[in-house]
Amino acid sequence: MKCVIPGTNARVFAKAIQSMAKIGSELFVEADDDGLSIRTVSATKSAFAMIRFEPNFFNDYNIESDTEDDFANKCKVSMKACIGVFKNMKQVELCKIHIDSAHSKLIVQLKCRLETIRTHSISILDFETLQAVYMTDNVPNVLSSSHKLFSEISNNFQMNEEEITLEAGADSLTVKNYVEGSHVDRKFMRSQLALKAEEFDKYRIDEETSITFCLREFRALLGFAESINIDLMVHFERAGRPVVFTLNNLHTFEANLVMSTLSPDDIEPCNQSIQNRSRNDMGKRICDTSEVTSLSEGTAFKRAKPNFSETSSVDEVLFNFPPRNESESVDIVRGNTQANIETQLSVPTVPKPRESTHADLENKESEGICVTFKDTEELNEVDSVPKSPTVVVRQKKARAVFKRCFEATFNPKNITGASQILAPNSDTED
Incomplete structure (x- = not known):
């Protein structure tokens, strides 16, 4: 050849x-x-x-x-x-x-x-060849438009998108990103684009269907169509059957891209998991809080205790919430005066440490609080901080080598000819 x-x-x-x-x-x-x-x-x-x-x-x-x-x-x-x-x-x-x-x-x-x-x-x-069996003549659904329209559809999705879904209806076409249900999280962004039939040069949908195919290979063919400025045609049947993208320049060349689509059995479980996940996210925001009653004498304030039974099972695995005991709720008895209300709602301050007196210990014993004492030796062992290791100061090597250079051994009188005057001093300026 x-x-x-x-x-x-x-x-x-x-x-x-x-x-x-x-x-x-x-x-x-x-x-x-x-x-x-x-x-x-x-x-x-x-x-x-x-x-x-x-x-x-x-x-x-x-x-x-x-x-x-x-x-x-x-x-x-x-x-x-x-x-x-x-x-x-x-x-x-x-x-x-x-x-x-x-x-x-x-x-x-x-x-x-x-x-x-x-x-x-x-x-x-x-020395071999490659063949694929497909047809584009008797397919029920055909779309045709310029490469600019398909480029706008592709640009609405992120570059890391792997697959997109086409939902073809009698009068409109919906394009949205597709992801498996197990990979859906709160940070995932759902994109959807709706197009009318009038926006295409040719729009023939005999069987309403939904197909899901890979976006990477489609963008590769779309880049070739943009470089030569040629229209693009899409031939497809139903989910599970191949979709064919065609570029045809009369009497010059023809390009075909055949791609597989997901079967309906793979799409339905994923859509159900997405719906279940959205329901769990709605139920996660529900929590029980205790109502604040009127401030009367002997009224008890309780901490707001969320009901973790309302959260989804996925969150329990991710965050591993420990079970809360009833003993964690603390009742604080306050008076009904305005000063006590302001003290309860004000920002807590760190109390200054003071020495415990005998009267304070008697009050604590009457309130049922157990007070334990530790020996001073045990406290010193716990609170003692180990000293930092001593740094051994080593004499620098350069200091040792040039040690004699720093000694005051220079005497100008010992130099021969130092006392001889070669030129007298110049006259001082008056």
């Missing part, structure tokens, strides 16, 4: 490979009479992408149909190697692709500006 792609179409071919690199890690190349097809499949086998370039897309397109070598027109190569070849295509004026089955190489030659030629040799992993 040999083909020559002009510069403008070579950039479209590079965009196609870059979009397919977001779906699979291997690229299947196959040439036949209908054109050159590149295919890939995701690691989980849940998405299949195929882009077929017709012979009109090339300046020169030749296949070896008379040879007995079946490996001359198809191969499988690494997607990572192809990305490195078709990464920068701004200065490319011509692209030549050739399958060398004798040496198991895919040769890509790029002719750039200023007569610069770059030749890349990609190792062939295997």
Whole structure:
């Protein structure tokens, strides 16, 4: 197989490979009479992408149909190697692709500006092809619109969203994010977008249904549609059946993305768990508080005691609330004077420590409070703080080496010639 792609179409071919690199890690190349097809499949086998370039897309397109070598027109190569070849295509004026089955190489030659030629040799992993069985003719539900509308739908969801749900009705379409019920928490944000049928170029819904598919592969195909400014079509049936996204440029190329959808058995339990979780959140906010009665003599104030039996079982596991005993409620008897009311409602202050007298001990014994005494030796053992370890001051090594430098041993009289006057002192200024 040999083909020559002009510069403008070579950039479209590079965009196609870059979009397919977001779906699979291997690229299947196959040439036949209908054109050159590149295919890939995701690691989980849940998405299949195929882009077929017709012979009109090339300046020169030749296949070896008379040879007995079946490996001359198809191969499988690494997607990572192809990305490195078709990464920068701004200065490319011509692209030549050739399958060398004798040496198991895919040769890509790029002719750039200023007569610069770059030749890349990609190792062939295997001589095989990839096929998928799907149809788009007799499906009951079809949507068609420009890539701008689908881009606005995609931008309403966060980049870390994995799956979205399409609920197709007779007159409207609802798009919302999907998450498994076990992963729902209070911080999770639910996004939902409603679209009318008039916003689409073609809106045909014969069977109202709801499908859930992966958002990552859809964004990969949508990026390719934005780069070439082409409309997007969606063909789907019901939940559990594949959904097909189609890009069709007449007499040039055609792109199809086939994705699996969740079955109804997987969707219903998740929706029920979401509803149960919302009910638990409503019941969690309910707690019992004691009513404050009138302040009369002998009235007892009790602490507000929440009823933890109303909370959900999930919160009990997460926070591990300990059971509260009835003995924790403290009754405080106060008088009915205004001074006692202000004392009860004011901010508590830390009392100053004072020595206990014999009268205070008698009052505490009369109130039923047990007072225990400890020996002073035990208190000293508890309150004593260990001393910090002593730091051993070591003499610095530099101080020891240059010790004699700091001694007052310099005497100018011992220097020869120090007493000789070479020049008299200058006259002092009057």
